[in-house]
Each structure stands twice: as structure tokens, then as C-alpha cells.
Amino acid sequence: MQDAVSRDYKQRRTKDNSEESYEGDLINQLPDGIPVTILSKLPITDAARTSILSRKWRYLWTYFSGPLEFDGSPIMKDMKKDIKKAEEKRHLQMAMEIMYDAESQTYTRWINKLLGSLNGSVLQGLKFWFHVGPECDTDKWVHFAIQKKVQKLELYFGNTFEYVLPLHLFKLESFNSLHVLRLKCITVTEEMLDYLLRCCPSLETLNLVDSLVPETMRVSGPSLKLKSLELMRCWELLRLEFFAENLVSFKYYGPHLDTEFKSVPSLLEATFGGSYVEFTRESFLPHLEVLTLDITQNIPEVICSLGQLPKLKNIKHLELVACGDDGITLGACALLLRASPSLWKFTLKMLHTKPPLRIQQKITMKCQHDLKELELVGFCGASCEVELAIYLLKNAVELQKITIDTRLPTRPKLRQPGEHFKAWDREENRNRAKALQEKVPPWIEFVCI
Template sequence: MPGIVCKMQIAKDDNKQKRTKAYDEDLISQLPYGIPVDILSKLPIDEAARTSILSRKWRHLWTFFSGTLEFDGSLIMKDMKKDIKKASGRQLQMAMEIMYDAERQTYTNWINELLASLKCSTLQGLKFWFNVGSRCDIDKWVDFAIQKKVQKLELYFGHSFEYVLPLHLFKHASFNSLCVLRLKSITVTKEMLEYFMCCCPLLEIMSLVNSVVPKTMEISGSSLNLKCLELVRCLELKNLEIFADNLVSFKYYGPRLDTEFKSVPSLVEATFGGSYAEFITESFLSQIKVLKLDITQNVPELIYWFTQLPEFKNLNHLELVACVDDDNVTINAFALLLKASPSLKRFTLKMLNTNRIFRTELKFSRQCKYSLKELELVGFCGATSEVELLMYVLENAVELKKITIDTRLPTKPKLRRQGEHPNTWDHEKHRKRAWELQDKIPTGIEFVCL
């Protein structure tokens, strides 16, 4: 009897599992077609493809994926790249590079198979961001982006790989869906730029980094809707003309160039790096609310240019990326910028290459009071210049409400303190130095230490 009861219980459990499975499958099959596809499109493509095992109905649903595809190299490729850098001996490096090339080809083949499997009519985004090594099927990938009417397109095939964006592919079919374009180390011809300005009415963000561009760029168009323009280290650029009524944010890193901002009534955020000093004469600066300056390439005439600064009447947030070094360029720049910003509410200083040797205290001229309400020091390590700068703000910013000291590793590893390896950054030691300053902070001012 016990054996019979046991068999009956097992049979009962099996039937229950079958009924549950059938019920679950039935629930899945009852979902409207658009809902599962919408759910899958919010997942990474590899996770979306795994759902093919859920039920018969879901087996091919992933092929209608319409979200964002991101191809930035396989995990194996990334690990192998690190190992190649660590390898000792040229022969070993060459052998590992051959293996890396084989893995890269496998990854490229997988991309082609995946793209060929997709049946969607549109895609939200498409990103190729890895070193391809050879031309392979790049034109086919770009054509795929156009055919699928992607809204966000990001392309980078390696800094040493020369790729000219093919105008004929874009002219072959309408590409009026494009909203975001990010290109790195890609050649953009004058004709290609004109196409984006005239034939992409939804384009709001355009970022060109380390790219070959025309010597003269004209950012204008009757249907131009551009809101954000980024030009970073496009060294061929000599002349820039902008007529963009909807432009809100402008970023430029690079050498000096002739500029003409004909119409930028909506521009409120600007970021400059490199030899950007000529921009201080631009009339649009009076309307800027957020200004970010990278002066890590401290040039001798920097302080002179800063003495010529116009008044930033509407500036609310100023961010300065700098090297707090022995020549005090950064400290003087800091004081001049504060003086030129009577309405400033928030100031962020990101410090790189700070000399941790305690020097003689710096003396500032106490000329005016600031309306600053929030101060943020990033990359703090307790150097004398940093402490003196903090004391200067406490004495002159009469409306100060919050101080944030971030002692974590600065954001640009390539520019970190000379000879310092990331593992030698003593976060806890710097944090302790920061906490020692708390006694100097008046009550009523919020103090945050990270």
C-alpha cells in the first residue's frame, strides 16, 4: 500500500506540473503580440535571444527586437587585449595577437549572423565601438542602420582605422529617423556633413571625436533641430560657423580656430578644452548658465586671457578641470573666474596632477563677496593649495550652503599625478585629511566627504 500511495502521489505531482506548464504557456500565448516584443526590446540582445526557450510562441519573437544593439567587443577580446599588454617577449605577443585576431573574426561573424536574423522594421539604436582590424563588413553595417531607420547611431572602428562615411549609402535611402549621431575616428566629408544638416530633421545630438572633418564647417539648415554639438580634437577644423536657433549645448576641445556664432539664442551650456581662449570674446557667453573649462593644458598666456573675461551675467554652475601645480595658474584662474561670475551658485573643481607636497600658503586678494552656494572639490588629497582655496571660499562666499570634498581617484587616469599608479592612490588617507577640515567649516554649512 505505501508503494501504491507513493506512485499515486508522483503521478499527481507530474500531472500538476504539466497543468502548471500548460497554464503558464497559455498565459504567454494570450499576451498581445506587441507586448512581448516591447519587453524584449528593453533587454540586451543576448538576453532577449535566450527567451526563445520559454515557449513555442516566444521561439522567434526575439528576431523582432527593436531596441538598441551595442557591439563593443566580446569579453574574451577585452581580456586578451589586457593579456597582450602584460605579455613579455615579442614572440609571445605576436602569438597572442594572432589569437586575438581569430577571436575578433569570430565576434564579427556573430554580428553578421545576428543582424541577418533580425526581422524588425526599425531600431532604436545601433552602436559599433571596437577595433575591427580590417574593413570587413562595415559598409554593410552602416547600410543596415539606414535600412532599419535607427534613431541613435554610434560608430568607432579603432583609432588607427581610416573609414570615410559613405555618402552614397545615405542617399540610397531616406534616413530622416536619426536623432543622435556619435562618431569617433571617422572621416566626415563636406557633402556628408551637409546631408546631416539638411536631410536629418530630427537630429538633436551630434558628437565628432578625433575625426577628420572639413576645414570649414557650417552648422546650419532650414530644418535644423540640433540641440547639442560636440567637436573634440578634430584637428583639421580651422573655421566654424553656427546658425542654430535650437542649439542648447556646445562642446569644443582642440586648437584655436576662427568662429562665427551667427545665431544661437538657446545656447545655455558650453564646454571648452585646449586652446579655447578666443571664445571669451563671443557674445553668447553672457547667456551661458553652465560653463565647463578644462585647463589641464595650461598655456603661458592663460592668466592674461582670464583677465580679459567678460562678465558671465547668467552663469549658475562653473566646472573647472585643472592641475593644481606649483605655478599657481589654476588658483589665479579660479579667483578670476569667480570674480567674473556674480550670479554663480555652484562651483566644481576637478583637480589633476596635484602636488601633494605642502607648500607655503597662497595669498588671495579679498576684493569681493560671492553668491556661491555650493562648492565641490574632486580629486582632493590635502595639498596646501587645496586647503587655502577652501579657506578663500569660506571667507568670501557669504551665502555658502554646502561643501563636497571627493577624495576618490580623479576621473582622467592619463592625467593623474606624475608617476602615480592607480593602486597607490590612498583614498582613506586623503579622506582622513578631508575630515580634518570639518572643524574649520562654520555651522550651518553642510559638509559631505566622499
């Protein structure tokens, strides 16, 4: 990429021999391509402002080669917040949506003008992550990304904009530069998926979120370099086949799948949410080093599947994401601790938590652990959090550190009308953390955030 930037700049410089010389300026004496590389480290708007510095710098910014991110104008972001606040006032909300669409069109025209001004041959990344209107020529943006040989491409045009990733554009020229592809609410056909896995030899990260995908996904190929795969809420997916020897990280949130992992010898990190019963029988599970399980749906068969876990003999970091202060959360912690004899760090992340319940749950299992660190995220002093900490203080003989994070990790889900919800009181949660600290021996580091 550095050579391409230098070549582009040299070609422009030969055309400007009549420009004034600035021999006394150290910046202007830098080797060819270096000023453009410096500008490419800046946001594109700041890089464009340097055009007023001198005649020589007037067009330097047009050879920008850094990442470009378009996630909506500041006005659009403010409007989006106001639209959500006006949900109960339908007429006001409709008027604000009309104004939002108008601002989106203005923002889109600015993007097209900016992209048309860029003369460089490469870009590190390109991100379009905002709601667009039906008149927007999104194919033009994707074609631009291919032409500029981007390394990272991220696409989200809104959940109401039906967009099919255009295979014919990808076939126009080779896309050997693509390393990361992140798609949300985008349709990926079977032919498109096959092309990405077989004809993009540098592709290492593929993230598909809320996207329409084939019923059967075959992640394989003779030259497949894929290291990270994320499938989030791709509801049409029914079967998943793997033959990916370079895959290191896998994340799945969704319903039941028919899975077949033929070869994933490098897989070390996995995240499962929704239904993951089918994954408990996979041979790769004992080889994982980092595992995250999301039980926020509290599906009985999913919780029961924790008791079927094999020995996770290589797990170093285990994270449980839960949303209830009851026996389910504490029981899940007990089952996971029992299955992980070599665990170094255990994280309990509580989402949508409530104040402590009166009913006290306890872990009845008694065994020693080699755990070094406990992390409680979204801490509010719930009984399962406190009981887990007390249990590990007694049974984790090598425990060295407890981290309490009282920040709310996510926005609470909407409650039913009339359901009581107490606002998140971080100061009160910190007081509960201090009460827990009194039970912690002085040789164990205690951190409260």
C-alpha cells in the same frame, strides 16, 4: 515605433496559425506587440534566450526593437588589458595581438549572424565600438542601421581603421529617424556633413571625436534641429561658423579656431578645452548658465585669457578642470569667481594631482559671493584645494554645502622615467578631507565621498 513592432509581430503571427494555443498563459494573452516590447527592454542575448520557452516564443526575439551595443566580447576586453600590460615585452605583445585579431573576427561573425536574424523594421539604437580588422564589412553595418531606421548611431572601429562615412548609403533612402550620431576616428567629408545637417531633420546630437573633418564647418540649415554639438580633437578643423537657433550645448577641445557665431540664442551650456581664447570674445558667453573650462594644458595665453572674460552674469554652475597644485589653478579660480556674480555652484576637478606642496598659494582678492555649493573632485588635500575652500568659507556668505570627492577622476598621465609619482591613496585623502571638515561651520553640509 510601437506601431511598427505591432505590425511586424502580427505579420509573423498570421503565419503561425498552426502553432499550439496557450490560452491559460497570461503572458500569451497579452495584446499583440506587447511581448516583443517587453523583450526589447532586455539585452539582446537575454531576449534571444526566451526562444526556448515555447514554440510560440521561438521567433519573438527576432523582432527585437531596442538598442544594440557591440563594444567587444568579454575575451577581447580582457585581452586588451593584457596587451597594455605587455608593452615592454614586444614578442609577447605581438602574439597577444594576433590572438586578439582572431577573437575580433569571431566576434564580428557573431554580429553578422545576429543582425541577419532580426526581422523587425526598426531599432532604437545601434553601437559598434571596438577595433575591427580590415576584412570587416563595416558598410554593411551602416546600411543595416539606415534600413532599421535607428534613432541613435554610434561608430568607432579603432584608431587604425580608416573609415569614411559612406554618403552613398545615406542617400539610398531617407534617414528621418536619426536623433543622435556619435563618431570616433571616422572621416566625415564636407558633402557628408552637409547631408547630415540638411537631410536628417531629426538630428539633435552630433559628436565628432578624433575624427577627420572639413577645414571649415558650417553648422546651419533652414530646418536644423541640432541641440548638442561636440567637437573633440578634430585637428584639421580651422574655421567654425554657427547659425543654429536650437543649439543648447556646445563642447570643444582642440587648437585655435576662426569662429563666427551668427545666431545661437538658445545656447546655455558650453565646455572648452585646449585653446578657447577665441571664444572669450563671443557674444553668447554672458548668456551661458553652465560653463566648463579645462586648463590642464596650462598654456600661458589660455590662462591669461581668463582675465579677459566678460561678466558671466547668468552662470549658475561653473567647473574648472586643472592638473597642477600651483598659483595657476588658484589664480584661475579667483578670476572665474570674479567674473561670475550669480554663481550657485563651483566645481574644481583636479586631474593627475600630486600630494600637497609646501608652497602655500593664497587668493588675495576679497569680495562676497552668492555661491551655494562647492564641489572638489579628485581631492587629495592639495594646497590650492584647501585654500579655495577656506577662501569661500570666509567670502561666500550663503554657502550651504561642500562636497569632497576623493575618487581619482581619471588615470594619471605617464610620467617621464625617474619622475616621482605617489600612488593614489584614497584613505589618506579622506583623512585630509576630515582635517578640512574641522574648519567648516556646522550649519554647512559637508559630504565626503
